[in-house]
Amino acid sequence: MPELPEVETVVRTLRPLLVGRRILNAEFGQLRVLRGLPSDTAQSLAGQRVVAIERHGKFIAIRLERGYLVVHLGMTGKLLVDAARTKWTHAIFTLDRGVMMFDDPRQFGRIEYGAELPARVVALGPEPLEVSLEEFARRLKERRSPIKAVLLNQAVVRGVGNIYADEALFRAGVSPKRVAASLRKDRVKKIFDAMREVLAEAIESRGSSVSNYVDAEGRKGSFQNSHRVYQRGGEPCVTCGGPIRRIVLAQRGTHYCPKCQS
DNA sequence: GTTGTTACCTGTACGC
């Protein structure tokens, strides 16, 4: 599933293929991923040049001359360039060189278009790779939920999802069940460092290919081979050898080592 | 304002 490292990889592969290109034509299906798109969107997009491609947490913002095409990949969404059309292709953008399409079997993704970035994208918390330790600590201090739920909350930091929350907490040695506001300063710093470390490593590995994730050129990532706890329930902990436990927390499968994460 | 719960959706794994 696409989280910050996967979306960053998609954005990095899209940039050289899309920036400077002009949209000649846009075709949309009728499915829920397009809910709320004005009926004249295709006409609005036609003729516009791609100025830049930005990532805002897990949102991809394709900046055009007169607006933003904003894409969220959801669970199984893919933005592909020059790929084959499938029965789950919901949008096709014909460019002056190449074709970009949005494909999403599970239909948790979204496409929006407007003159400005959507308000809820602007309102997201800071980027975890840019936020200061002091700001991160301040945001945790005011949350009385389990730290796992807080890391998943996009209003606290943008871009962390289930995989990287589990992996960061394992590296920090902190139980996912600990109430965020109760964490001592040194624990917060461990989480802060681990979160940044795991995200940076995952970007370096071009993301984790669990489910059907591929980048804009159809290539898989490799960070799934470096997961230490995520989807390793029952397997031995890489540190102590004890079994990794799987629980449900914040309505999400949560994987941790009860011995190493206190 | 914060926190928790549910709906959305299909492919995959598994048991029988």
Add this chain to the structure above:
DNA sequence: TGCGTACAGGTAACAA
């Protein structure tokens, strides 16, 4: 082999 079922989870909407 074929069928039914459980499970995966990011966000929005809603309730408490």
